[in-house]
Structure formats: structure tokens, C-alpha cells
Amino acid sequence: MRVGLVGAGQWALITHAPALAVHPGVDLVGVWARDPAAAAQVGAPVFDTFGDLVEASDAVAFAVPPAVQAELALFAVARGRHVILEKPVAGSVADGLALERLARERGVRSIVFLTRRFAPETREFLGAAAGREWASADAEWLSGALLGGPFAASPWRQRGGALVDVGPHVxxxxxxxxxxxxxxLCARRDAMSDATKVMLEHAGQRFSTATLSMRxxxxxxxLRVCAQGPSGVVELASRETPxxxxxxxxxxxxxxRSASTGGAAGSLRRGVEVLEVVARIERAMRVEQLARESLR
Incomplete structure (x- = not known):
């Protein structure tokens, strides 16, 4: 399949481009980015316009900020191109739903790179959890990615913090x-430390907690995810696969596969579902912040 790459940031250079270049089923036709000099670092032909890249490709892989991705992916899908998306799938729920709807109408393939879902240790964990009775789960993702390193200067990551960046994985x-x-049920974030704590209710009155920070x-x-209940305990405590x-x-x-459907790993439906949950958590955080300010 002929695949064009959009974006030439660090994530594109260390993950997208190398994987696309060596996969036996992929012909990396080239790259387009707003900065041609950055695009030249990918080591593939550089296209002058995004439209030219789309025309030369069967599928388009994205490594750009969420709001930019949604706009460009809609353009590609409207022209019948398959899409390989990053999370979050869009900058807003409305844009995510529009992209999902158009992909379904055009019958194109779509997949969301929720990184850990494609790791063998995660699949082992989910296999052990499948079909068993759980009452609750706890998750934790802590890193210093926003304190320094290749992603620390990313405006959308700085703005959204761990909830928007690593939250979708969890x-x-x-x-x-x-x-x-x-x-x-509860959501709070300390902006200085990016310490984020949420409590969620799931179908069947089950509940979960998540602790996140990139500072x-x-x-x-x-990374740790642990489920507890009548079935005992099952835990994921590793992210060893690069x-x-x-x-x-x-x-x-x-x-x-011919299309991403249902709850399959990386489905666009799941990507939008996660985007909706992130938006609900952000609303709950704003309400909680206003309530605390009113008590001062």
C-alpha cells in the first residue's frame, strides 16, 4: 500500500517514518510538513503540498497536533484515502464525530495508534482480563516528558497535559x-505539577481511578493498570515494548483488515469514545475549579 506521511516532528522521525520505511506491506511515497526543512529529515521524497501527497497515496499517516489532524484527515477521507491517525483523533468531539461519520460513509480504512494496545504485554493483560468479572480498576501513568526532552516544547501537550496526551492510552x-x-465522579488537576486524578463510573456500576502526570x-x-473483583486481580505493570x-x-x-469497527484495537470508534470521555473529564475539572473558587 502506498502511504504518505504528514508531519516531521520528533514523533514522526523516531516512530512513524522508520516503521513505514521498513514495513514490507508499505511503500512510503513521501512526506509533507509545514516546514520543508524538517520534512527533508525524514529521508523520503518531500511533497510541496498536502493535496499532492494525498493524490499520490492510498493511505495517509498523521503525526501532527490533534486539531490539525482532524482538518487534514477529513480532506484525505473525502477523497477516499485510508487514514492512520494519532491520538487524540481531533481537537474537539464535534470534529472527531465528523471524521468518524465521513470515514464510515466513504468506507475507508482507519486506525488510531493507541500505542500500548499493540504491545504484547498489554495484549497479555487484556487477554487475562477478558470474560471475567471485575468490580473496579486503577491506572497510573507518570512521566517527566513535559519537564524536558523531545516533546516538552509541544504546545498542545503543554496545554492539555497528561489527560490529553497519555490519558487516551489509559x-x-x-x-x-x-x-x-x-x-x-471526580476530576481534579494541579496545573503546576500536572498531577491529575479522576474517578469514573463504568457500565454496571463498576468504577475506576486514574492518576496521570507528565511533570x-x-x-x-x-505505567500500571490493575483490575480487581470476584475474578481476583490482574495487572499490567510494564511498557517494555518500544x-x-x-x-x-x-x-x-x-x-x-477491511475497516476498523466496534471496539477493535485502534478503531476510530474507540478513538472518538476516548475523546468524548476526555471532554467530559475536562468539563468536570472546570466545574470543580469554579466550586472551589466560589468558596474562597
Whole structure:
């Protein structure tokens, strides 16, 4: 399949481009980015316009900020191109729903690179959790990515913090284990430390908690997801598989299936569902902040 890459930031250079370049089922036709000099670092032909890249491709892979991705992906899907998306899938729920609807109408393939879902250790965890009775789950993702390093200067990451960047990974796993989120019971974020704590209710009155931060000085980053209930305990406490390997596994699945449907790993439906939950959590945080300010 001929695949064009959009974006030439650090994530594109260390993950997208290398995986696309070596996958046996992919012909990396080229790259387009707002900065041609950055695009030249990818090591693939550089296209002058996004439209030219779309015309030369069967599928388009995105490594750009969420709001930019939604706008460009809508353009590509409208022209019948398959799409490989990053999370969050869009900058707003409305844009995410529009993209999902158009992809369904045009019958194109779509997949969302929720990185950890394509790691073998995560699949082992989800396999152990499947079909069993759980009452609750707890998740934690702590890193110092916004304190320094290749992603610290990213405006959308700085603005949204851990909830928007790593939150989708955690929320995807919690939904997969406990079912759809039905309510946000509590949500709070300390902007200085990016310490974010949420409590969610899931279908069947099950509940989960998530602790997130990208301003915690810890190496390596910590990921843990633990489900508890009548079935006992099952835990994911590793993220050892490199993102590059996860992207390669994602490409295997993308090339093998005719469409992303239901709750399949990386489905656009799940990507939008997670986006909706993030938006609900952000609303709950604003309400909580206003309530605290009114008591001062």
C-alpha cells in the first residue's frame, strides 16, 4: 500500500517514518510538513503540498497536533484515502464525530495508534482480563516528558497535559476492561505539577481511578493498570515494548483488515469514545475549579 506521511516532528522521525520505511506491506511515497526543512529529515521524497501527497497515496499517516489532524484527515477521507491517525483523533468531539461519520460513509480504512494496545504485554493483560468479572480498576501513568526532552516544547501537550496526551492510552484500557464510561465522579488537576486524578463510573456500576502526570521527575516512566473483583486481580505493570515495534504491529493489523469497527484495537470508534470521555473529564475539572473558587 502506498502511504504518505504528514508531519516531521520528533514523533514522526523516531516512530512513524522508520516503521513505514521498513514495513514490507508499505511503500512510503513521501512526506509533507509545514516546514520543508524538517520534512527533508525524514529521508523520503518531500511533497510541496498536502493535496499532492494525498493524490499520490492510498493511505495517509498523521503525526501532527490533534486539531490539525482532524482538518487534514477529513480532506484525505473525502477523497477516499485510508487514514492512520494519532491520538487524540481531533481537537474537539464535534470534529472527531465528523471524521468518524465521513470515514464510515466513504468506507475507508482507519486506525488510531493507541500505542500500548499493540504491545504484547498489554495484549497479555487484556487477554487475562477478558470474560471475567471485575468490580473496579486503577491506572497510573507518570512521566517527566513535559519537564524536558523531545516533546516538552509541544504546545498542545503543554496545554492539555497528561489527560490529553497519555490519558487516551489509559482510558482505552479502562474502557476495554470495565466497559463504557457512564459518569465522571471526580476530576481534579494541579496545573503546576500536572498531577491529575479522576474517578469514573463504568457500565454496571463498576468504577475506576486514574492518576496521570507528565511533570513528575521519574525515569523510566511508570505505567500500571490493575483490575480487581470476584475474578481476583490482574495487572499490567510494564511498557517494555518500544513504540516503534508497536507501530509495526499496528501496520500489520491495518493492512490485514477491511475497516476498523466496534471496539477493535485502534478503531476510530474507540478513538472518538476516548475523546468524548476526555471532554467530559475536562468539563468536570472546570466545574470543580469554579466550586472551589466560589468558596474562597
Amino acid at each position: 482510558l482505552d484500557l479502562l474502557i476495554e476492561v470495565l466497559g463504557p464510561v457512564t459518569d465522571v 513528575t521527575p521519574v525515569l523510566p516512566s511508570r 513504540a516503534l515495534e508497536c507501530y509495526h504491529a499496528m501496520l500489520d493489523e491495518f493492512l490485514d
